[in-house]
Structures are given as structure tokens and as C-alpha cells.
Amino acid sequence: MSAVLQFSDVSVTRGRQQLLRNVSWSVNEDERWIVMGPNGAGKSTLMRIASTKMFPTTGTVTVLGERMGAVNLAELRPSIGVASAALAREIREDEKALDAVVSAAYGMSGRWRELYDREDERRALRLLAEWGASTLLSRSFVTLSEGERQRVLIARALMTDPELMLLDEPAAGLDLAGREELVARLADFAASEVAPTMVMVTHHLEEIPAHFTHVMLLRAGQVVAQGPLEQTLTQSNLETTFNLPLELHRTGARYTAFAR
Numbered sequence: 001m002s003a004v005l006q007f008s009d010v011s012v013t014r015g016r017q018q019l020l021r022n023v024s025w026s027v028n029e030d031e032r033w034i035v036m037g038p039n040g041a042g043k044s045t046l047m048r049i050a051s052t053k054m055f056p057t058t059g060t061v062t063v064l065g066e067r068m069g070a071v072n073l074a075e076l077r078p079s080i081g082v083a084s085a086a087l088a089r090e091i092r093e094d095e096k097a098l099d100a101v102v103s104a105a106y107g108m109s110g111r112w113r114e115l116y117d118r119e120d121e122r123r124a125l126r127l128l129a130e131w132g133a134s135t136l137l138s139r140s141f142v143t144l145s146e147g148e149r150q151r152v153l154i155a156r157a158l159m160t161d162p163e164l165m166l167l168d169e170p171a172a173g174l175d176l177a178g179r180e181e182l183v184a185r186l187a188d189f190a191a192s193e194v195a196p197t198m199v200m201v202t203h204h205l206e207e208i209p210a211h212f213t214h215v216m217l218l219r220a221g222q223v224v225a226q227g228p229l230e231q232t233l234t235q236s237n238l239e240t241t242f243n244l245p246l247e248l249h250r251t252g253a254r255y256t257a258f259a260r
């Protein structure tokens, strides 16, 4: 089985700053990864490379079997679904939720023609329903709450039926009920056989949905630990990652931690 994502000795340097240092990482088809680390650890940089929006300074990256630098990235991008705050900023304020989802089929934001294919619209309606956003179709994106926005963004990310889904802090800014609802939906989705390979960035242990299988812990651009979630998400690895004495608790599939 070839890896969906393969980083080999990847470093990213900007001026004198090393955003990523010698990161090697392999994400396989049925895996659901969490990427976790403190502010500035390099998580977004990692995701920008995985989404083919940024090239590493050194090292090689293979996405969906294609080596970055040796392939037309425009052809690869529909196979990668991304939901991030950066992407949300590209959606026009007055864009309706339905249009924000359908337009992903054309790899762009903004309604660019009067009538979408019926097929595309049906798919967008189904995805919005699956993510609990059926009542939001004709609402302008800017008027949506943070939780509603995240669900529309996820539906958008899935519009092209991607093989790889990248979620950058989908639960950021949600209240407790909103977070729990989204985490439950992500858990169900992660368990589904039709779901693509998933990578989700988060700062918070409470946001790790059930059925996520692997974790990468990053600090200052370096991998502290990576591997299967249960073995890798240990108190000691988290203490190193966040440079803080911690007490880690697990209840069923959910995690939380406190400073000691």
C-alpha cells in the first residue's frame, strides 16, 4: 500500500528561522491523524505543504503517490479537501452557504456561473445535510456562527470527493456544545468506510474525536513523537511537547490534561 502522504526529511527555512526540521512522516490510506503542538510549533506549515500550497526548503514530499515538484499541482488539488481558517477567509462575505460548497467543485470560491450542474448541487445538498447544515443553504457565509461555518467548510472540503482531507483546527472558537457536536460528527465520519484519509490539527486534547488512529506531536518544528494514538499520546510525550508538567486523563476514547 503506497502512502497517501509521505514526507522525507522535510525542512522549511524562512530567513534564520526553521519552521520545520527534518520531518519524516508517512500517512497511509485508512489512517486518521491528529497533529498537535503548541503555538508556533509548525503545524500550519506542515498542513500547507500537505495541501501542496507550499514547497519544503529541503527534503521530498509525495502526495497521493505524486512527488511535489514533478507533477502539475493543479491536477492534484481536487483530490485534497481542506478546511481551514485561511480558506474561510477566501470565501466572499455575501456568498451563500450552498454556493460556497458547490463552487469547490470548480476549485474556486465565488459563484461564477448562473447554473451549476444539477449533479453538483445535489451532492452539495447531501453533504450539507450530512453535516447538519441543511437549514443554512441560503444564508450568507458571513452571517453564520463559528460552528455553522465549520460544518459548511467541511462539506465544502468534501465536495470534490477527495482522497485526503486536511482539517486545520476545526473546533477553534466553538462553545462547549458546538465543540461536542462537531467532535461527535468527526468521530462518526472517521469511522465511516467511505471517509478519505484524514489529518486534523488541534491544540486541545478534548478535540480529538474517537476513531482517530494516529498522532504527530510537534514542538519548534521538530517531531517529538509520532505513531498510533494510544501508544504515542502519553503524559511524558505531551509534557515534552508543551514543556509543562501535565496530568493526562482518558475517558473512553476522549482525552483531557491539566497542569500538575
Ligand SMILES: Nc1ncnc2c1ncn2[C@@H]1O[C@H](COP(=O)(O)OP(=O)(O)OP(=O)(O)O)[C@@H](O)[C@H]1O
Binding pocket: 014, 015, 017, 018, 019, 037, 038, 039, 040, 041, 042, 043, 044, 045, 046
Ligand atoms: N513566512 C514566515 N517567515 C518567518 N517565520 C514564519 C513564517 N511563517 C511562519 N513563521 C513562523 O514559523 C513558526 C511556525 O508557524 P506555524 O504557523 O506553522 O505554527 P503553528 O504550529 O501552526 O502555530 P499556531 O498553533 O499558533 O497556529 C512560527 O514561529 C511562525 O511565526
